[in-house]
Amino acid sequence: MAWSQVAVCGPNACDEHEAAQAREVGRLLARRGAVVLCGGYGGVMAAAAAGARAAGGVAVGLLSGRDREGACQELSVVIPTGLGEARNALIVRAADAVIVIGGSWGTLSELALARRGGVPVITLGGWRVVDAAGEPVPGPVTATDPAEAVRLALASTPAGST
Amino acid sequence: MAWSQVAVCGPNACDEHEAAQAREVGRLLARRGAVVLCGGYGGVMAAAAAGARAAGGVAVGLLSGRDREGACQELSVVIPTGLGEARNALIVRAADAVIVIGGSWGTLSELALARRGGVPVITLGGWRVVDAAGEPVPGPVTATDPAEAVRLALASTPAGST
Amino acid sequence: MAWSQVAVCGPNACDEHEAAQAREVGRLLARRGAVVLCGGYGGVMAAAAAGARAAGGVAVGLLSGRDREGACQELSVVIPTGLGEARNALIVRAADAVIVIGGSWGTLSELALARRGGVPVITLGGWRVVDAAGEPVPGPVTATDPAEAVRLALASTPAGST
Amino acid sequence: MAWSQVAVCGPNACDEHEAAQAREVGRLLARRGAVVLCGGYGGVMAAAAAGARAAGGVAVGLLSGRDREGACQELSVVIPTGLGEARNALIVRAADAVIVIGGSWGTLSELALARRGGVPVITLGGWRVVDAAGEPVPGPVTATDPAEAVRLALASTPAGST
Numbered sequence: 140m141a142w143s144q145v146a147v148c149g150p151n152a153c154d155e156h157e158a159a160q161a162r163e164v165g166r167l168l169a170r171r172g173a174v175v176l177c178g179g180y181g182g183v184m185a186a187a188a189a190g191a192r193a194a195g196g197v198a199v200g201l202l203s204g205r206d207r208e209g210a211c212q213e214l215s216v217v218i219p220t221g222l223g224e225a226r227n228a229l230i231v232r233a234a235d236a237v238i239v240i241g242g243s244w245g246t247l248s249e250l251a252l253a254r255r256g257g258v259p260v261i262t263l264g265g266w267r268v269v270d271a272a273g274e275p276v277p278g279p280v281t282a283t284d285p286a287e288a289v290r291l292a293l294a295s296t297p298a299g300s301t
Numbered sequence: 302m303a304w305s306q307v308a309v310c311g312p313n314a315c316d317e318h319e320a321a322q323a324r325e326v327g328r329l330l331a332r333r334g335a336v337v338l339c340g341g342y343g344g345v346m347a348a349a350a351a352g353a354r355a356a357g358g359v360a361v362g363l364l365s366g367r368d369r370e371g372a373c374q375e376l377s378v379v380i381p382t383g384l385g386e387a388r389n390a391l392i393v394r395a396a397d398a399v400i401v402i403g404g405s406w407g408t409l410s411e412l413a414l415a416r417r418g419g420v421p422v423i424t425l426g427g428w429r430v431v432d433a434a435g436e437p438v439p440g441p442v443t444a445t446d447p448a449e450a451v452r453l454a455l456a457s458t459p460a461g462s463t
Numbered sequence: 464m465a466w467s468q469v470a471v472c473g474p475n476a477c478d479e480h481e482a483a484q485a486r487e488v489g490r491l492l493a494r495r496g497a498v499v500l501c502g503g504y505g506g507v508m509a510a511a512a513a514g515a516r517a518a519g520g521v522a523v524g525l526l527s528g529r530d531r532e533g534a535c536q537e538l539s540v541v542i543p544t545g546l547g548e549a550r551n552a553l554i555v556r557a558a559d560a561v562i563v564i565g566g567s568w569g570t571l572s573e574l575a576l577a578r579r580g581g582v583p584v585i586t587l588g589g590w591r592v593v594d595a596a597g598e599p600v601p602g603p604v605t606a607t608d609p610a611e612a613v614r615l616a617l618a619s620t621p622a623g624s625t
Numbered sequence: 626m627a628w629s630q631v632a633v634c635g636p637n638a639c640d641e642h643e644a645a646q647a648r649e650v651g652r653l654l655a656r657r658g659a660v661v662l663c664g665g666y667g668g669v670m671a672a673a674a675a676g677a678r679a680a681g682g683v684a685v686g687l688l689s690g691r692d693r694e695g696a697c698q699e700l701s702v703v704i705p706t707g708l709g710e711a712r713n714a715l716i717v718r719a720a721d722a723v724i725v726i727g728g729s730w731g732t733l734s735e736l737a738l739a740r741r742g743g744v745p746v747i748t749l750g751g752w753r754v755v756d757a758a759g760e761p762v763p764g765p766v767t768a769t770d771p772a773e774a775v776r777l778a779l780a781s782t783p784a785g786s787t
Contacts, residue, residue, distance in 0.1 A: 199702055218719045221547035228387035233704045244417040251410035252386055267431050380557045383709035395542045548738055552711035568741035575734035576710055593753050
């Protein structure tokens with residue numbers, strides 16, 4: 140518990156730019172000593188885990204499935220929760236901060252659950268939420284690149300704030 | 302299992318217009334023989350349950366808490382899941398369709414989890430989701446009033462489609 | 464919330480005597496106005512639900528699966544939790560008391576989770592738990608027949624104690 | 626995913642002999658390269674985590690609570706699931722094998738959930754389960770000491786069987 144835990148959330152199907160961002164986010168988090176939490180499958184999840192492991196860090200995958208089928212190979216610890224998409228709530232609850240890369244309904248549910256629970260959310264692009272008047276709903280903070288996202292995420296966590 | 306189950310999702314703190322909409326949605330669902338599922342607390346949840354019960358229907362509250370504290374009084378069945386916000390996934394998973402009234406992060410997580418799982422979502426106003434280009438993300442269907450919302454919800458369910 | 468909720472737990476594969484006991488327990492609970500909670504599949508679960516429905520009561524099935532596949536036909540409300548066996552914790556948490564009929568590892572997990580959470584457990588036969596010295600572990604109460612089981616269950620619940 | 630994951634389950638309140646057994650089990654698992662999973666609080670859980678960390682291993686705590694309050698200090702990764710006792714199902718589902726030390730209702734629920742899911746269970750004493758005739762229910766395997774428990778646990782896992 141001496142280190143921070145940061146969730147990296149994004150689609151299973153992502154483009155190359157998003158994968159590169161996720162890999163860099165994972166790498167920077169590991170270099171700062173943070174554990175990377177993710178959903179444990181492909182796309183943004185696999186890229187963040189790969190980035191963390193390549194930098195000597197720890198990556199934990201909280202799978203929706205009840206076994207390891209489909210899990211990415213770069214995880215240090217695999218937790219097949221068997222909870223289906225209810226596991227999205229676990230990923231963000233266990234995180235000191237959440238970095239969102241790209242858009243999908245699953246990813247958006249993680250963003251919303253994080254905000255519901257008061258967990259800081261940093262986004263690198265992706266979907267946005269607007270109110271009935273078309274104004275952005277306050278809460279998520281937009282970062283311009285992976286370095287800023289990681290800096291903001293760790294600044295918002297207890298370990299990072301000391 | 303002869304009847305449909307429709308979730309009514311919305312904020313614990315809602316305005317009078319939203320409460321009236323939720324009550325009418327609950328009433329119409331009950332008259333059509335559908336079970337109303339909700340989060341079991343106040344605001345939109347309590348109003349939908351009250352509408353259903355007043356029409357002789359069944360209202361089920363899936364609470365986030367581990368006991369009945371704070372549950373609204375109009376429920377036929379109370380399930381204190383003790384799962385925290387992970388229970389949002391259960392509400393939409395158990396529903397044939399979801400009607401969303403109003404905006405909050407918890408409500409948005411239910412909308413997103415429903416779409417992630419392929420459950421039809423009908424909205425009566427509330428928050429909207431746009432992509433990086435500012436275009437609405439397809440999926441949720443907007444209804445103009447409670448009657449249309451209920452009609453669309455039941456048309457999208459197996460029991461309603463027969 | 465005006466009525467009690469009692470879980471009836473037992474194996475999916477049960478013998479005729481256990482099924483008859485479960486059906487009678489369901490019937491008596493419904494006649495006393497209690498909602499019957501169960502796992503929603505076959506064997507003891509289906510028999511308890513059938514007994515409750517035949518007496519005009521409400522039976523709620525909390526399924527481990529993510530859809531209604533395999534659910535028994537006698538349920539008033541079906542909640543496909545998609546949580547796998549973690550749903551066993553929900554069944555007992557939502558209950559004012561638990562009646563156990565027959566033995567299986569799933570059933571035993573419900574008995575243990577109920578006792579862990581302080582929920583009264585009444586058993587009609589089935590497996591027993593002994594400590595390292597071979598002595599029965601205190602907690603579960605044994606009833607001699609369905610009528611006594613229902614009486615003890617309702618006596619132990621808030622609604623039953625008034 | 627190159628290594629095995631073994632859950633060590635036991636009471637929060639344990640005696641010194643059980644704590645010593647748990648510490649030795651944790652140490653031996655870590656030396657064999659296995660990740661130790663546990664409930665993350667005190668007693669057997671803390672001792673197993675401490676043993677693993679002292680040997681340079683990885684210990685993961687899956688907490689029932691929604692934050693890190695009460696978590697033991699020896700964990701590499703802390704997952705506050707917020708699921709209450711439903712998290713017991715996650716601990717055993719994520720494990721290739723379960724080692725049980727001591728008896729409590731929570732511990733017994735983990736043993737039962739593991740057997741329900743087909744996960745091998747090795748016990749070092751503790752509570753036992755007997756059928757209606759007083760005969761031991763087959764399933765859990767008894768080990769005489771921590772070394773045998775670890776050997777049996779790893780022999781039963783995919784990674785250990787190669």
